[in-house]
Amino acid sequence: NEKKIHLPEINKTINVANSKDSLLDLLAKEEIIIYSPCGGKGTCGKCKIRVKGSVNDITNEEKNFLTEDELENDIRLACRTFITGYADVYLLEGKLRNDSKSSLETLKEYKVNNKVIKKYIKIHKPTLENNNSVVECINNSLKDVHIDLDMLRKISKDIDYSKNVTITLYDNELIDMEYEDTRDKNYGVAIDIGTTTVACYLMDLNNGKQIKVSSTQNPQAVYGADVISRINYCLENEEGVEVLSKKVKKGIDELIKELSVKANIDKRHIYQCVLVGNTTMNHLFIGLNPKSLSAMPFNPVIKDVVIEKASRIGINSINSHGKIVFLSNIGGFVGSDTVGAIISADLTHDVDNSLIIDLGTNGEIVLSTPKGRYACSTAAGPAFEGAKIKNGMQAFSGAINSVIIEDDMHYTTIDNQPAKGICGSGLIDIISEFIRIGIITEDGKIVEPHVLNNEKLSKRIIKNGRKKEVIIAYDNETYNRQIITITQKDVRELQLAKGAIKAGINILLKVAEVKFQNIDRILLAGAFGNYINKESARRIGVFPNVELDKIISLGNAAGEGAKLALCNKEILDISRREYSLATKHIEISTHPDFQDEFVSGMYFK
Ligand code: FES
Incomplete structure (x- = not known):
């Protein structure tokens, strides 16, 4: 009985070599990455896919996540589906690597003082x-x-x-x-390894110009959405580090190859890569076991900058004698992506009190003061990225990304497509509007419908069993004719995320003896900071209550920092000496005030 799957959308047939591989694994081997925040454990319900043909029976885990309608329409969880014969597979939310790659050119120039x-x-x-x-x-x-x-x-x-x-x-x-004059050919690549996305920037090292950019989903994502799942994968599997290390390096090699082909550049003339990433991404790329990050005192194996030959690290898309430079970490889970953000914010001369916040799955916070610099990380969880939220999704086409409530609920979706789910910025808007209108109380409870003096809004509060939910999009507005709601549990998830961020900020302020009124600016790192509604984020209490014009988006600050360090060796040295080794890492989870700050940070006040 030959086992194979066929993907009609891309006309591809895959033979099933190992019947123990779930559909999620089979697709991952073919570089088809399905969004799988729980890492294939059957607990997030996000890896939905349509399968017609010979497969195992529906599992109990799937029954928890699939509606009757979905079951009738052959929707399954990819991580719980095993092929027993021939099957046609249709990708739903799944993104092909090539689809998710983006390219853009920019004319920006960086100061050159090259190594x-x-x-x-x-x-x-x-x-x-x-x-x-x-x-x-x-x-x-x-x-x-x-x-x-x-x-x-x-x-x-x-x-x-x-x-x-x-x-x-x-x-x-x-x-x-x-044996020829190639002085005009001198290139480097700045690389930002995010837990979710990997971005590569091809730079001309003679003039500091950015030539091309390419990005893709981090190929490790099939092993879990957050750093903890990836560390666990390494703890549970003998070959874990090697598997994850190879995955990300292969992904990077493909991105660089794509860039050099498009820019018509010989890989021999790419001499340096400067990378940033959180400590886990740093360890997994270099091939270090992240075990020490999994238990107190959460210390990394290495903090300092790593400079190695490309061939030694296993990057094959640049000159084999070229250098791979991974910027230094700060401590704990605060890695060189935060150092990149500090570089990009240009905090060399600390004349004011600046707070840098990166609202990723792992929230990183830096407080820079004239007296010193402090950093912490806080397990915000993936709620800001749409995971663990019933109808949550990443910021792809069809995601509800902004919401206002007037007489009724009004929302926009990415690309104006019928609503598919809610992404992080949409979620923050929704909760902010819920507070403003009184749909949730200060402690996050969804109110009884009659409390609202508005029939259209009251009708949106429904009960699913004993739990309340609020309808954001009715079934006739959505792509799969299912309502999109925010549940009581979703509100709770966001409260946990914001409680964690708030606790981090307040503890850093305490340690540095700075009052929040004395914060001069809040700098938002990470792409997320570009598109969230700052007022909504401030209202729900993600940031301290400072004037809106003090909240500034840095854009992809980590990547910017990598580019600056790639082009300028002075920045590379300063980042190591002043930004990384001189920044004090604070482990907030063991701080005596952590619990109180966390709990009070969960309130919407
Ligand atoms: Fe399949 Fe989470 S349920 S990846």
Whole structure:
């Protein structure tokens, strides 16, 4: 009985080699990534897919998440579906890697003070009189150049004194030698490894211009949406670190290859990658076991910057002697993505009290004051990204992304498509409007319908069993004719996320002895900061109650920091010395005030 699946949408057939692989695993092996925040444990209900053909019977876990309508329409959870013969598979929310890749060009320029230098020189031949070695001949022309064994082997094969050569140096290490003038070809890639998304920026290192950008979902996402699930995967599986490390490096290699093909650049001329990511992403990329991050005192294996040869790390899409530079971590879960954000906010001269907040799955907060800099991370959970929310989804086409309530509920969706679910910015708007109108109380309870003096809104409060839900989109407005609601549990999830962020902010303020009234600016890092409604976020209490013009979006601050450090070696050094090693990491979960701050942070006051 031959087992195979066919994907009619992309006309692809896949043979099932291992019947123990779930449909989620089978697709992941083919680089088809289905949104799977629980990492395939059958507990999030997000990996829905349509399957027609020979498969296992519906499992109990699936019954928890699938409506009768969905069951009738062959909808299954990919992580709970196993192929027993031939089946047609249709992707619903699943995004093909190629679909989720985006490319854009920008004219922005970055200041160049590069570690990678190219020189076009003549190497003088040895003579019988001077009896110089090849290395001495090179050094006579360049002075104190270090050449590693791999490079020496290469040179010993190629050396030709009759021609001029282009020498490429990284600091004072010789990393390439070519027999033509290629000084105008000097490229690098800044890479931001997010838990959810990986972005690569191809840069011209001669002029600091950004050439092209490409991004994709982090291929590790099939092993869980957050860093904890990925760490757990490594703890539970002998080969875990290797699997996750290879996954992300392969994804990065593909992105860089795509960029160089589009920009018509030879990979030989890409000499440096500067990476940022949270501590877990950092460890998994380098191939370090993140075990020490899983238990108190949550210390990383390494904090300092890592500089290695591309071939040693296993990045194959750049010059094999090129350098992979992973910026330094701060401590605990606060990694170099936060260092990137500090670089991009240019906090070198701390003349004011600035708060940097990154509202990712793992919320990172930095408080920078004239007296010192403090950082913490807080397990905000994936609610801001739509996970653990009944109708939550990522910010894709059809996601409800903004909501206002007047006489009735009004919302917009991404690309103006029929509503599919609610993304993070939509969720924050909804809760903010619920508070403003009084649909939820200060402690987050959905009120009885009669409390509202508005018939249209009262009708939206329904009961599902004994639990209340609020209808955001009626069935005739949505893509699958199912209502989209916010449940009492969803409100609770958001309260937990905001309680965690609030506790982090307040504890840092206490440690630094700064009053929230004295915060001069709040800088929002991460793409999310670009599109959330700041007023809504302030109303629900994600940020302290400061004037709106003090809240500034930094955009993708981590990626910006990586680009700046790639182009300018001074920034690379400062980031290590001042931003990473001099920032004090505060472990908030063990702070005596944490519980109180967390609980009071959950209130909508
Ligand atoms: Fe399948 Fe979460 S239920 S990935």
